[in-house]
Amino acid sequence: MKSLRTYAILYLIFLYAPIALLPIFAFNDATIIAFPLTGFTTQWFTELPQIPALIDSVKNSLYIAVITAILSTLLGICAARAAAKYSFRFKRPIMGFIMVPLVLPEIIVAVSLLVILLQLGLSLGAWTVIMGHVLICTPFCIAILNSAFQNLDPAMEEAAIDLGETPWSTFRLVTLPLVSPAIISALLISFTISLDEFIIAFFLTGTEPTLPVYLWSQLRFPARIPVVMALGTILVAGSILLLILAEMMRRRGLRRAGLQDKGGFL
């Protein structure tokens, strides 16, 4: 029991050790990432806004992530709603099939999309990356939204209909407010996934790199490493902030539905 707790804490340290190093070396004034530390500097952070290619890639990534988040959450709502409310033929195989991108190696998704896009003669760009990202984000959205839609008490919707609301106004006035925390959580999660995703973007991005693709191109130059660490610090801090927001939303949703908290996103 006690040894198990010790093990759990060691495991958490193992999980967090790499991330903990980011800020340590982002503020260290040596170009080599190694101990001992040499001194404190904010130079690497002030260099960041002066790199035009970086700014462009951030803009590109944000654009892709916002659109991906909206599209995959919409698709996720359709799927989660269908799974929770209706029974239809081939429900299990269909739902299983939609979740496949969750386990497929990303390189397979990337090359198969690349092949078909090139065959169709489409040029690569932000939209082709979005196509791929929506594919891999939708299963995550479904996983988050599923529990919210499943927890809905059908009596509430029936009551609204009985009281004269149309199906659409029932959805808008009753269903949506109850599931909106899960929707926001799904938006945030898919935004985070898209922002961080590398492989699909690497294959489908064309001439305008996303932020991870730009980062990848910088990893080859040892002199750029401290700047990469600074950028990584900002990225990781941003991701953690979004996640805490998503988790708060998820919990609020559970409270609204009057349910016990049973675990994380997945």
Next chain:
Amino acid sequence: MGAPLAILNTENKKGLALISAPLGYVIAMLAVPLAAILLISFWTQDFQTFDTTPTLNNYREAVTDPLYRELLFRSIRIAGLVTLVTVLLAFPIAYFISFHVAPSRKSLWLFLITIPFWTSYLIRVFLWKVILGFNGVLNSGLQTVGIIDEPLTFILYNANAVVITLAHAFAPFAILPIFVALEKIDRSLLEASQDLGESKLSTFFRVTLPLAMPGVVAAVLIVFIPTIGDYVTPRLVGGPDGLMIANMIQVQFLRLNNAPMGATLAVIAMLSVSLIALLFVALNRRYLRGSR
């Protein structure tokens, strides 16, 4: 059960109408492209265009060329090792959270475990490169403290480094399914087992573990399948002997401009993964039966 068929039918239609958008998307963006990959794997590259006469030449080359064979076997070996390490390390954590953490604090623990997973994968892998490298954080740190004199070399740009990095990256993927399976276990079964004279240890092996197996199987699959196609980790920390099949697929598509050969390797990789996954599920069938 007098539900009129008409209601059932409209429900059927409404459900199908709603599911058609996500389903259509997956068909268009995944099923069709995968079919295209399969088709192209039987073609050959003819300078800038494809020679579309179907042939098995690519497959013949992929099977006979020692380089491709070595990369495939190495990918399976590394993915298998990663899966073993990840699941073995993850099980005690899932067990700890499910059995020894107060219910009100469980979601906090799960949240703590999932956070690192949501931060940039590229950055995390790169950090491992920085940690494990010759003049890296680990070696320089240990040398500064005086524990070692020479840099450790067994974790340097090789398959071991790939295993460590991937085991770190896929940790939550393994913990969560095992945790879910453990949570489902009826605690009175464990009491019953001990009342009937089993020790704590034998209760674990004869009751808890078999009941947790569906989660373990899910964890194995969810770690094994994506790791075999991992591209970033072998490139950054693998060195020349740690490269995997995904790196070769990328080279075929983007460098050598030989899409048919890349497609063939992708198909072979997928087939091997599916075969191994199916075999693994079949071997564990007796544990999975109850969960349906």
